[in-house]
Amino acid sequence: MEPDAQLVQGCLRGEGPAWEELVRRHTRRVFNLCYRFTGNSTEAEDLSQEVFLRIYRTLASYRPAFGAFPTWLTSVTRNLLVDHYRRTRRDRLTDSIEDAMPKLENKQSAARTPDKLALASELSGQLQHGLSRLSPELREAVILRDLQGLDYSEIQSVLAVPEGTVKSRINRGRIELARILEEMGLRPQN
């Protein structure tokens, strides 16, 4: 946390290298959150860019008292994702999801190889597919907890909901995701 606070101070003094370092440190986190939420690499890239543009403009309003910088960054990202989700909801409804699904499954079965790396990326793709079928509330809770590794209090401040709600969303999200993956013919191994 300490280096982040120093970098933020540097940015506020107008130091370009400090901003560059801050971007390099956190782009992966932001991009992963965007990708896991949208399931689309191009959209995730555009959204990540938008997140950092917003951070760059509003950095002066960040106070360490609000919480650690990564938590603030995550909540900015999450708010943009929710905005994006609302903006594109109509487009998604008109898109035929059923049309897109068999194609995705065919592609995955065609790419099946015994390679461990390929298995890992296949799991990642299947997980992505399952996540896309979760409601956005449950999806963001699961992503933040199990893929981004945030603790309950951090998620609570990102989502701005009570801890009980956070817990129940994570729990319901996990159970639904497991059921979706089972429907898809996948059984996670311990």
Next chain:
Amino acid sequence: MTDWNCARTEESLSDYLDGTLSPAEAAAFSAHAGGCDACGKLVAQVGGLVHQMRALDALEVPPQLIPKILDSTLGPRHTQSAGWRRRFAWIPQLWQPRFAMGAVTVAATLLIVLYTAGLSPAKLKKADLSPANVFRTANRQVHLTYARSAKFVNDLRVVYEIQTRLQPDAEPSPSITPAPAPQQNSQPPSVNPQEKSQTSPHPGHSEARNGTMLASLINTNWAGNFAAIMLADATRSPR
């Protein structure tokens, strides 16, 4: 904890996996999950899923993303190659038609100026570029041009003077062109000055003949005309 049921198992599944249940609750949970097939399966599935998700590596960032972010926030990157590119960014603009046209016009103007100053770029020598030589050639060229134009103006003045003197004589004879045809032995109207000089001093020169000379002089080149006019003037002057 005999009232522990499937709904409660589902509800406290994450707490169980996180290890945040009280020992008594955890024992009841385990007892139910061990006895209930559906709950046992669910616990195994969710437990496995959470384990797998946590083990999953974060995705690599696309290589162009960070430069894009820095470009959109800090402005175009100030890398070394970008610096050079910016320094020569104006060069491609020169290929725009309007700049190319402008450059061609300037080059053409320079060529014309050089030519009139007596400096042919093809015959240009190093010595011609010394200021004294440039001045001398330019000075010579200016004087030559002035002399030529002065001569031209003088010649024109003479022509007009002759024309105005001949005008009252030409008026009485309206048909001047058909008249010379039989006398001139089918010569073309544009006669060269030598022949004129031979024919004109002949005695009995009619007014009509003067008229034909004027007509022919209009057709021939002005140097020849000048000679012819001088002769015609000479023949007329005694009267």
